[in-house]
Amino acid sequence: MTKEEAENERDDMLIDGPEETNALPDGFNANYLRIYYGKLFPHADIFKWMSYGNDGKHPACDKSYFGRREFSFTLENDIYIRFQSFNSVSELEHSIKEKCPLKIDIGPVYSVDPAKRHAYTQSGDNVFTPVERELVFDIDITDYDDVRYCCTGADVCLECWPLMTVAIKVIDTALRDDFGFNHILWVYSGRRGVHCWVCDGKARRLTNEQRAAIADYFRVYKGNENSNKKISLPGPVLHPFLARSYTEVLKGFFEAKLLSNQNLLSSEERYEKILEMIPDASVASELRGRWQDNKQSSMSKDDINVVRWEQLKYILQSGKQKVQGLRRCVEEIIFSFTYPRLDMEVSKHMNHLLKAPFCVHPKTGRVCVPIDPNNCDEFDPTTVPTLSQLLEELNKGGLRQDAESEWDRTSLGESVTFFRSTFLQPLLKSCKEETESSYNAKLQQSKNNLSW
Amino acid sequence: MEVVRSDRKSSSNDVVVSTLPLYRSAPPLEVRLEDFELFAMDRLRVLKGISDGLSRGKKPEEMENLAMDLWKANMRHLEATEGVNKDVISHFVLRLVYCRTEELRKWFLSMETALFRYRFHSKSSEAQRVLMSEFKLPYKPVSNAEFESVKDKLGQVARSMGQTLPAADAIFYKVPFEEVPELVAGRRVFIHKGHAYVAMNQVVSLVVTQFRSNLSKALILTNRKWTSTIREQEKDRLAPIVEALCTSYLGPDYSQPKEFAEISIKDIDQISKTSFPLCMRYLFEKVREDHHLKHGGRMQLGLFLKGVGLKLDDALAFWKAEFVPKVGAERFDKEYAYNIRHNYGREGKRTDYTPYSCQKIISSTPGVGDHHGCPYRHFSEENLRAALARMGVGSRVVEDVMDKVHNRHYQLACTLTFEAVHGSSCDAGINHPNQYFIDSQKILQSKNGSVA
Ligand code: SF4
Ligand SMILES: [Zn+2]
Helix, strand or coil, X not given: CCHHHHHHHHHCCCCCCCCCCCCCCCCCCHHHHHHHHHHHCCHHHHHHHHHCCCCCCCCCCCCCCHHHEEEEEECCCXXXXXXXXXXXXXXXXXXXXXXXXCEEEEEEEECCCHHHHHHHHCCCXXXXXXXXXXXXXXXXHHHHHHHCCCCCCCCCCCCCCHHHHXXXXXXXXXXXXXXXXXXXXXXXXXXXXXXXEECCHHHHCCCHHHHHHHHHHCCCECCCCCCCCCECCCCCCCCHHHHHHHHHHHHHHHHHHHHHHCCCCCCHHHHHHHHCCCXXXXXXXXXXXXXXXXXXXXXXXXXXXXXXXXXXXXXXXXXXXXXXXXXXXHHHHHHHHHCCCECHHHHXXXXXXXXXXXXXXXXXXXXXXXECHHXXXXXXXXXXXXXXXXXXXXXXXXXXXXXXXXXXXXXXXXXXXXXXXXXXXXXXXXXXXXXXXXXXXXHHHHHHHHHC | CCCHHHHCCCCCCCCCCCCCCCCCCCCCCCCCHHHHHXXXXXXXXXXXXXXXXXXXXXXXXXXXXXXXXXXXHHHCCCCHHHHHHHHHHHHHHHHHHHCCCHHHHHHHHHHHHXXXXXXXXXXXXXXXXXXXXXXXXXXXXXXXXXXXXXXXXXXXXXXXXXXCCCCCCCCEEEEEHHHCHHHHHCXXXXXXXXXXXXXXXXXXXXXXXXXXXXHHHXXXXXXXXXXXXXXXXXXXXXXXXXXXXXXXHHCCCCCCCCCCCCCCHHHHHHHHHHHCCHHHHHHHHHHHHHCCCCHHHHHHHHHHHHHHXXXXXXXXXXXXXXXXXXXXXXXXXXXXXXXHHHHCCCCCCCCCCCCCCXXXXXXXXXXXXXXXXXXXXXXXXXXHHHHHHHCCCCHHHHHHHHHHHHCCCHHHHHHHHHHXXXXXXXXXXXXXXXXXXXXXXXXXXXXXXXXX
């Protein structure tokens, strides 16, 4: 490999670490970022959120709560500072404005102030330990490279982005209907994926074992780099969660969109990948035979991918294929191509860091804005506001002259409003209820103790 | 303190349901010093046997038989009451032995929990119900009306596991999903709005979760008592026995390289070819080839290398040299160096991380893009054969190895490989990659005789 090639490859390599942060492309530089943090970044909203009602006046509020949360900053000169903590919104805001981090990560709430953790490690007994953490999910388009042909690595386009949309739909529905969570925030990661924050009290208090159980509940993708069998759906019928995901989301998406979008069956190289997933060699070769012969049958106006898919389904599901493995095969193919691929490690452990919403991705300059799971089909990663666009809007005096805040003068306004009205306000309302009811329960208990 | 058995009165006097002790409090029995040690050794044999079985990847039913056989062979007493005494005493002695570090507690907790599970499962359903009520689980069976409303879904779950539909009078418990993580992880329950519907034949999970959490708390308390009083009080009598018991059975943890104190970077290539087990050899080749490894791979290989004797500075140099072509020096320092130092106990929690055992590696679940895990377990047959051929294993031995693999005796497969590669037997079997390494070096050094 030449040096240049190596350089190029750096841009779209597949890594699981935090995303690239060193090169500053056009339209992104520290000065812009400083203005962004000064005028647009919603410090107060982040503080409100991460306080979960503990910044209130209620006697049951835990004043130390926000101060035990870990923040970590990635700074411009390749400095990475972990275990930052703040005691108030002004401390947080001041520090962000002063340090102007390229990236802000949010960690767990610890048993003690993470900035003072060393004072505690001396006393033994592991007192410095995470006690609360949102349940988080990280889905990254780079993990789908074997099922998309339009892009590779960190690139995404409107042909492959719907894979993310499908992931949002499947996971969001299960989190709400199956697990009963209500306060869920989806965020565009700024470049190549989405993050999900589940913020209900009971989600934040899950143990690592319970987090792992949820992650495994979502896991169907059993493959690793060294075995072919990627999806395994054992049993004569699908679990209700998988069945629902399949009929409500995956099947329709695969047949109506992905199949043609990605031309999954158009060329030999591509259809071989699918034939490989059919466990019965004679069925596979029957299909192969047909497809090799009718290369030229372009008389039909129908999409060749769709035609071939129907043939495949017909053979696999027709009466003579009584073998269960073959009937299940259609489902397995669809799952392999469309089912969400989660980064399990991120969800399983409380102390994994995740990038804060409203950060700016240094490579793309795009803001990590919330995504509305109810309208995620409309989300277009290529039109997410960029840093330079926002500053331009500010300079021009804004989109709306009568705007009440700086956001409303820019296209970020919509995102901030969405964040507040659909996520933050309902969340804080239920935090308040929870605080009150737990306080009342405690009062009741102490009364009982007295009478006893 | 009370006698454990005395709080378990059976409802009728003539039928005594034989249940299990829950080890709520230490027995006020007089224990002779010899028994103290002997009983503990016998119980350890059982736990160790379970641990070995699990690491061989035995199926649940096989495990249950194994555990019951081990129990009979080591713990059964002619007289029932004596048997119960031995059970209780040996459990409490081992609590002392295994309360003292996080690692020890973890091992003991999972083995005791597994043992309890198998024993519970083998009891009559009447005894199971008595035990359930002893745990005072606050769950009520699902009402008829509710059962009707979810019947279809419950049937779907049952069939997804290849079981028959639940009968109309089947008993289900509705519990918060957090209480049954293993059922959630395996999608073996229907979950709706945060509640899991647990069938009567699954309550073992509920009980086991409870058992586990009680024991986990108790171990922390025991540890406190041990450090604050017992160790000092018993320093001439029990303490030496306790110390000896734990090392005699868990085997060394390999976190501190001892026998071949150091290796340097320049030897590592050579050594990886001669003395690394396949799992490490493969990771090592991968990092050389890809200049990257995902988190799971970095941990598995990194801790192994630490155990092998690579000093922190050398480890940093090694990983840096490998990663830099792909991620650049700045990113390496920023994102990866921290973790490496962490593994050596220099950052974050100041604990020393121990290299993974075979059992841990075999039970890991590598996903897309991951290269860690145990090749005997996680490779496809084809890839494994190729990898063995590359190690120079002859075709006859390869067949033997594959045979072990098919029977899920992964460590035995690895042992056969070891013997073939070294032309010398390995009677103890392979339990730990670092043991593989040490045994290999011993053989090579004795062959080379004079090599210093
Ligand atoms: S058996 Fe152990 S040492 Fe051998 S490859 Fe598997 S994990 Fe590695
Ligand atoms: Zn694309």
